[in-house]
Amino acid sequence: MKKPLMRIPYTSPLPPPTPLPATARSLPGALAALQSFLLAPPARPDLSPSTVLLTGAGLSVASGLADYRGANGTYRVNATYRPIYYHEFLASHEARKRYWARSFLGWSSLRAAAPNAGHFAVRDLGRMGLVSAVVTQNVDSFHPRAHPEVPTLELHGYLRATVCTSCRGEFPREAFQGDLARLNPVWDAFLQEAIATGALATEDPHARRAAGIRMNPDGDVELPAAPYTTFRYPACPTCLGSPPRLANGSRARVEVDDDGAWSSTSNAGILKPAVVMFGESIPERVKVAAEEAIDGAGKLLVLATSMATYSAWRLAKRAMDRGMPIGIVNIGGVRGEDAFFAHLAPGQAGGQGVRVDMSTDSLLPALVEELRQSSLRGAGASPHKAVSQQNEGAIFKNMLQ
Numbered sequence: 001m002k003k004p005l006m007r008i009p010y011t012s013p014l015p016p017p018t019p020l021p022a023t024a025r026s027l028p029g030a031l032a033a034l035q036s037f038l039l040a041p042p043a044r045p046d047l048s049p050s051t052v053l054l055t056g057a058g059l060s061v062a063s064g065l066a067d068y069r070g071a072n073g074t075y076r077v078n079a080t081y082r083p084i085y086y087h088e089f090l091a092s093h094e095a096r097k098r099y100w101a102r103s104f105l106g107w108s109s110l111r112a113a114a115p116n117a118g119h120f121a122v123r124d125l126g127r128m129g130l131v132s133a134v135v136t137q138n139v140d141s142f143h144p145r146a147h148p149e150v151p152t153l154e155l156h157g158y159l160r161a162t163v164c165t166s167c168r169g170e171f172p173r174e175a176f177q178g179d180l181a182r183l184n185p186v187w188d189a190f191l192q193e194a195i196a197t198g199a200l201a202t203e204d205p206h207a208r209r210a211a212g213i214r215m216n217p218d219g220d221v222e223l224p225a226a227p228y229t230t231f232r233y234p235a236c237p238t239c240l241g242s243p244p245r246l247a248n249g250s251r252a253r254v255e256v257d258d259d260g261a262w263s264s265t266s267n268a269g270i271l272k273p274a275v276v277m278f279g280e281s282i283p284e285r286v287k288v289a290a291e292e293a294i295d296g297a298g299k300l301l302v303l304a305t306s307m308a309t310y311s312a313w314r315l316a317k318r319a320m321d322r323g324m325p326i327g328i329v330n331i332g333g334v335r336g337e338d339a340f341f342a343h344l345a346p347g348q349a350g351g352q353g354v355r356v357d358m359s360t361d362s363l364l365p366a367l368v369e370e371l372r373q374s375s376l377r378g379a380g381a382s383p384h385k386a387v388s389q390q391n392e393g394a395i396f397k398n399m400l401q
């Protein structure tokens, strides 16, 4: 039997990176190296000229979302923050109350957040024909929102839906939020006040703390000493209408109180976020699709992730084993990164591999601009003459052949 692929965080400190080539220490050097990387011909004739991206939480920081790790490789936001594990969520009604209460408070901030310039730069790289697909560990849906035309594989799922742990049916998170508000009027009043006073919107952790609020990744908001035990959440409507069969063949019990809140007398119909929780296995179809995204490209560019989860790291390993050049843009160390660059020829300009120790926020839009200028020079056009997006794509496709 194949070993299931689980989402497990890697919390050991990571060594600081060495920029590659050495010129990639400066912004112009990094831009030149990344251009060489994206435009280099395939490393082997059987590899595609296109690049697949593997992205992580750092890309969404400019959208106001929390990152898991800081530059020194430790959990950045709250040193004591520990995400809920799948087995806890499944096993404990109390753990689920706590999870959904915090998610209820976090959803409004997540919903108000939007893709940033980094995501739109990915869209532009796709339009240029340089990026064939994105594999992301992020659950914020920013990639599919920013570039629906560049396929995105969401390795760890998405927060925009809930999924039933019994029937696997999916439901929109937005409607679920309305159900939570209806079932928890006191919490809803608190949330409305927090929104009205801006306590949830502030970037300043001190201001949040003053309001008794702590923000964590994945739309999790913590209210120290809050009465989580009073929180109520709905049952899966499908399983409530038609209780599923249990593994032993008997009919499951799905019961709700007078208002429709899941009752602890139930043994099925539990909704969870449609994310792969820590300690949960990645669905086989997602695992296969991620591998196909890697295999469909000739290069891998890792953006804004330390690849702390094994599920992400093994995709980079797969790319390396296929002989694909690997580029990494991330502030701070990346798990096992030395192995990805051990074979680079001294003096290579970026075509064989790139390591940039910078934020993607301004780097990616600058890279798009540089590529546009190069395409103008390559096409022999006046640098003042605008190139349409269609032409732009054709020019880069020609350059890659």
Ligand SMILES: [Zn+2]
Binding pocket: 164, 165, 166, 167, 168, 169, 236, 237, 238, 239, 240, 269, 270
């Ligand atoms: Zn169900």
